[in-house]
Amino acid sequence: MLDGKDLRALIRDVIATELAAVRGAPREAPPPAAAPAEHRVRIASDADLAAFARQVLVLAENPATRHAIAAGSYRFKLDAGHGAAPIASAPAASGGATRIDSGVVTEGSLAKLPNGTRRLEIGPAVSVTPLARDRARNLGITIERMKP
Secondary structure (H helix, E strand, O other), X not given: OOOHHHHHHHHHHHHHHHHHHXXXXXXXXXXXXXXXXXXXXXXXXXXXXXHHHHHHHHHOOOHHHHXXXXXXXXXXXEOOOOOOOOOOOOOXXXXXXXXXXXXXXXHHXXXXXXXXXXXXXXXXXXXXXXXXXXXXXXXXXXXXXXXX
């Protein structure tokens, strides 16, 4: 879940984006986001690499996080440990499932899911916007929160 500081930053960003759109003015670059100490990533296969790329796209939907990634203050660390779970998995051939372990699920991130996704497995710390929940329901995607 988002803590109060992250939620306030997300709300400020949404309001600033909407005000800029109404005014027709370009939006200034956001201040750097508070980055986690490290975002651990396991890449052991092509599917893990593709899943990581999708996760970066989801993270980059937040302008502050995108700015932090571009500035190098949002750190990724390769997890070489055995048995570590990837941040997301490729859709299962039989179940059409995709997993997201961190960040925020938005309507835009649902549009980027692989074709055939019928189940979205989310980690305990993942937030889902109300609009994303409505969109998932309309697309026939079930959102399931995984236990830690």
